[in-house]
Amino acid sequence: MIQSPIITAFGLKKTYRGASKPAVDDLSFDVRQKEIFGLLGPNGAGKSTTLMMLCGLIKMDAGSMEVLGLDVRQNGAEVRRRIGVAPQEIALFPTMTAYENLVYFSRMYGLPGTAIRETVLEYLGVFGLADKSSQRVATFSGGMKRRLNLVAALLHRPQLLILDEPTSGVDVQSRRMILDYMRRLQAEGVTILYSSHLLDEAEKVCSRFVILDEGRRIAAGALAEILAANGGSDNLEQMFLHLTGRGVRD
Amino acid sequence: MKILATIWKESILLVRDLGGMSLIFLMPLALVIVMALIQDNSFEIMQESRLEVLFVDEDADALGQRIAQALQASPNIHLIKNLKGRPLTAKTAERLVRAGDYKAALIIPEKASITLRKKVEETAGGLFAHYGFGSVTSSVKASPPIDLQILFDPAIKPNYRQALTGAVEKMTTSVQATWLMDDIQRRLGEATGRGGKTIDFSEMIHVRQNDASSDDAGGMALNAVQHNVPAWSMFAMFFILFPLAGNFIKEREEGSMLRLRLISGSQSPVIAGKFLFYLGVCLLQLVLMIGVGLYVMPLFGLSKLALGANHVGIVLTGLAVAMAATGYGLLIAVYFITPQQALSFGAISVVILAAIGGVWVPVFAMPPIMQKLSPFSPLNWGLSAFNHLFLRSASTAAILPDLAKLLFFSCATLAASLLIHRSRIVL
Numbered sequence: 032m033i034q035s036p037i038i039t040a041f042g043l044k045k046t047y048r049g050a051s052k053p054a055v056d057d058l059s060f061d062v063r064q065k066e067i068f069g070l071l072g073p074n075g076a077g078k079s080t081t082l083m084m085l086c087g088l089i090k091m092d093a094g095s096m097e098v099l100g101l102d103v104r105q106n107g108a109e110v111r112r113r114i115g116v117a118p119q120e121i122a123l124f125p126t127m128t129a130y131e132n133l134v135y136f137s138r139m140y141g142l143p144g145t146a147i148r149e150t151v152l153e154y155l156g157v158f159g160l161a162d163k164s165s166q167r168v169a170t171f172s173g174g175m176k177r178r179l180n181l182v183a184a185l186l187h188r189p190q191l192l193i194l195d196e197p198t199s200g201v202d203v204q205s206r207r208m209i210l211d212y213m214r215r216l217q218a219e220g221v222t223i224l225y226s227s228h229l230l231d232e233a234e235k236v237c238s239r240f241v242i243l244d245e246g247r248r249i250a251a252g253a254l255a256e257i258l259a260a261n262g263g264s265d266n267l268e269q270m271f272l273h274l275t276g277r278g279v280r281d
Numbered sequence: 282m283k284i285l286a287t288i289w290k291e292s293i294l295l296v297r298d299l300g301g302m303s304l305i306f307l308m309p310l311a312l313v314i315v316m317a318l319i320q321d322n323s324f325e326i327m328q329e330s331r332l333e334v335l336f337v338d339e340d341a342d343a344l345g346q347r348i349a350q351a352l353q354a355s356p357n358i359h360l361i362k363n364l365k366g367r368p369l370t371a372k373t374a375e376r377l378v379r380a381g382d383y384k385a386a387l388i389i390p391e392k393a394s395i396t397l398r399k400k401v402e403e404t405a406g407g408l409f410a411h412y413g414f415g416s417v418t419s420s421v422k423a424s425p426p427i428d429l430q431i432l433f434d435p436a437i438k439p440n441y442r443q444a445l446t447g448a449v450e451k452m453t454t455s456v457q458a459t460w461l462m463d464d465i466q467r468r469l470g471e472a473t474g475r476g477g478k479t480i481d482f483s484e485m486i487h488v489r490q491n492d493a494s495s496d497d498a499g500g501m502a503l504n505a506v507q508h509n510v511p512a513w514s515m516f517a518m519f520f521i522l523f524p525l526a527g528n529f530i531k532e533r534e535e536g537s538m539l540r541l542r543l544i545s546g547s548q549s550p551v552i553a554g555k556f557l558f559y560l561g562v563c564l565l566q567l568v569l570m571i572g573v574g575l576y577v578m579p580l581f582g583l584s585k586l587a588l589g590a591n592h593v594g595i596v597l598t599g600l601a602v603a604m605a606a607t608g609y610g611l612l613i614a615v616y617f618i619t620p621q622q623a624l625s626f627g628a629i630s631v632v633i634l635a636a637i638g639g640v641w642v643p644v645f646a647m648p649p650i651m652q653k654l655s656p657f658s659p660l661n662w663g664l665s666a667f668n669h670l671f672l673r674s675a676s677t678a679a680i681l682p683d684l685a686k687l688l689f690f691s692c693a694t695l696a697a698s699l700l701i702h703r704s705r706i707v708l
C-alpha cells in the first residue's frame with residue numbers, strides 16, 4: 032500500500048529570539064495518510080516548537096512545510112481551519128463548564144448551530160464526561176481536563192489531528208481511553224501526528240517516528256528500521272539512551 | 282455568529298467573576314454617591330462664593346451712595362461698611378487687606394461728590410462758553426481728579442480683581458454722565474427759556490449678564506450631582522480595563538487564547554466580540570449611574586440629576602465614551618504581558634487621566650498648569666460633552682468636536698490593539 036504524504040517538512044529551523052542555539056535545527060520528516068506518526072524526544076527537544084510551526088503560529092526561520100497540500104507559510108489560517116490541534120497546555124476556559132467550552136469552540140469552528148449540541152454531547156459521552164458536562168473545568172481532575180482538551184480538537188471532525196503530549200499527567204485509565212480513541216480514529220481514516228517523551232507508549236501506537244534531541248533529528252523511520260539501524264537495541268528507550276547518553280536535558 | 286458566540290462567552294466569564302463585577306458596578310455606585318455627598322458643600326461654596334469688599338465711604342454723599350447701591354445689587358459682591366458697629370476708616374481697611382483678612386477694599390475719598398459736581402459744572406460751563414452761551418466761570422483743569430482707591434490682596438483671583446474694578450469704573454462713569462447730562466439740560470433750559478426735560482438714559486443700552494461658559498441660553502450651574510454623575514460614570518467606564526485586561530491576560534496565560542488562535546482563521550471575531558461585549562457593559566454602567574443620579578441621589582438629600590433636552594446627544598456621547606474606554610482597555614490588555622503590569626499601569630493611568638480630565642475636581646477649579654493638561658485626557662472630552670448636554674441642553678453639533686476626539690481615540694486604540702495582538706503570534 033503506497034501512502035501519499037499528508038505533511039512534508041523539510042529543513043525546518045527555528046531559533047527563538049534571544050536563544051543561543053536553535054530550538055529546531057534542520058528537521059525533515061513526512062507523515063503519510065492514515066498513520067499515527069510519533070514526534071518523540073526528551074524535554075526541550077523541540078517537539079512543541081515543530082508542531083506550532085506546523086500550525087503556522089510560529090514562523091520558521093528556514094525550511095518549508097506542506098500540510099494537506101497547503102504551504103503553511105502562505106496558508107496558515109486555512110491549514111488551522113482544516114486540522115485539529117490539542118496543545119500541550121490545557122487550553123480551556125476554567126470558569127466555564129465542559130459543555131459551555133465545547134459549545135463555544137464549536138461555534139468558533141463555524142459549525143452549524145443545529146448540530147452543535149448533539150456533537151458536543153456525543154463526544155462528552157465517548158470520553159466519559161457526560162455526567163460532568165455542567166461542571167466548571169476548574170473543578171476537573173488532570174485526566175478529565177486532558178480528555179476535554181482532546182475533544183475540543185475533534186469537534187469539527189478533522190482529517191488530520193495534531194496531539195502534543197495528549198497523555199501527559201493522566202492516570203492509566205485515562206491514558207488507555209485516549210490511546211484507544213486514537214487507534215479508533217486511525218481506523219476511521221484520520222491521520223494523527225502525536226508528540227510524546229514517552230517512548231514506550233509511542234512504540235505501542237505509532238507506525239513510524241522521528242526522534243529529536245536538542246532540536247536535531249537523531250533517528251527516523253519505522254520501529255524495526257530504527258532499531259536495526261542502531262545496533263539492535265531491544266526498544267526505543269534503550270536505543271535513545273545509547274544514542275544520547277544519560278545526561279539530563281533542559 | 283462567531284462574534285455573538287464570543288459575546289456570550291464573555292458574559293459567562295464576567296458574570297462568574299464576582300470581583301470584576303463588583304469592581305465595575307458596585308464601586309462606581311458607591312464612589313459617585315460618596316463623592317457627591319462630600320462635594321455637595323464645596324460646590325455651593327465654589328458657586329456662591331461672594332467677594333467681600335470693605336467699603337470706606339469718606340465722601341458720605343451722592344457718589345458714594347450710588348456706587349454702594351450698585352455694588353450691593355451685584356450678587357457676587359458683599360459690601361462691608363461697618364466693622365464691629367463702627368464705620369470703616371481707610372486705615373483699618375488698608376490694614377485688614379494687607380493682613381489678608383479681606384480680599385479687597387474700596388475707598389471713596391472725602392468730598393468726592395462735591396469735587397465731581399464741580400468738575401461737571403466746569404466741563405458743562407466750558408462747553409457752553411465754547412459755543413457762546415454764558416461765560417467761562419473757571420478753568421476746566423482747575424480741580425484735581427477724584428482719587429477712588431481699590432486695594433487688593435495680591436492673592437486675589439484675577440477674575441475677581443477685574444470684576445470689581447470693572448464694576449466700579451462702570452458706576453463712576455455712569456454717575457459722571459448722568460450728572461453731566463443733568464447739568465447740560467439745566468443750562469440749556471436757562472439759555473433757551475424752556476423748562477427742563479428729564480431724559481432717562483438707562484434704557485438705551487441694556488447689558489445682560491451672561492455666564493462666560495454658557496453658549497446656550499438657559500444654562501444651569503454645576504453642582505455636586507451634575508458634576509459627579511458624569512465624571513464618575515466615565516471613571517467607571519474606563520475601569521472596564523480591569524475585567525477586560527484581566528480576563529484577556531488570563532486567557533493568554535491559561536492557553537484558551539492559543540486554542541482560539543488554533544481554531545479561528547482570523548482573530549477579528551474574537552477581538553470584535555470582546556470589544557462589543559465590554560462596550561455594552563460600559564453603556565450599562567452609564568445607564569446605572571444616570572439612574573443613581575435620577576433616583577438615588579435625591580434620597581440622600583442631593584439634587585436630582587438634570588439631563589437636559591438633547592437625549593440623542595447623551596446616547597451618542599455615552600457610546601463614544603464607551604468606545605474610547607473599551608479601546609483603551611483592549612490596548613492595555615494586548616500590550617502588557619502579566620496581569621500585574623496591566624492592572625497596575627491601567628489603574629494608575631486611569632486615575633491620572635481622570636485627575637487631569639477634571640473628574641476629581643472640576644477643571645475650572647484646578648490650578649492653571651493642570652488646566653492646560655486637561656484637554657489631553659479622553660475623560661475630559663467626555664465630561665465636557667456631558668456638561669454641555671446636561672447643563673445647557675447643547676445641540677449635537679456643539680458636542681461634535683468632543684465626540685470626534687473620543688471616536689478617534691477609540692479607533693486608534695482599537696487599531697493599535699489589533700496590530701499588537703497579531704504581531705504576538707508566538708505565545
Ligand SMILES: Nc1ncnc2c1ncn2[C@@H]1O[C@H](COP(=O)(O)OP(=O)(O)OP(=O)(O)O)[C@@H](O)[C@H]1O
Pocket residue numbers: 047048050054072073074075076077078079080081119228281707708
Ligand atoms: N517561547 C519561547 N521562547 C524562547 N525559547 C523557547 C520558547 N519556547 C520554547 N523554547 C525553548 O525551545 C526549546 C524547545 O522547546 P519545545 O517546547 O519545543 O520542546 P518540547 O520538545 O516540546 O519539550 P517538552 O517535552 O518539555 O514539551 C527549549 O530549549 C525551550 O526552552
Ligand SMILES: [Mg+2]
Pocket residue numbers: 078079080119195
Ligand atoms: Mg512540548
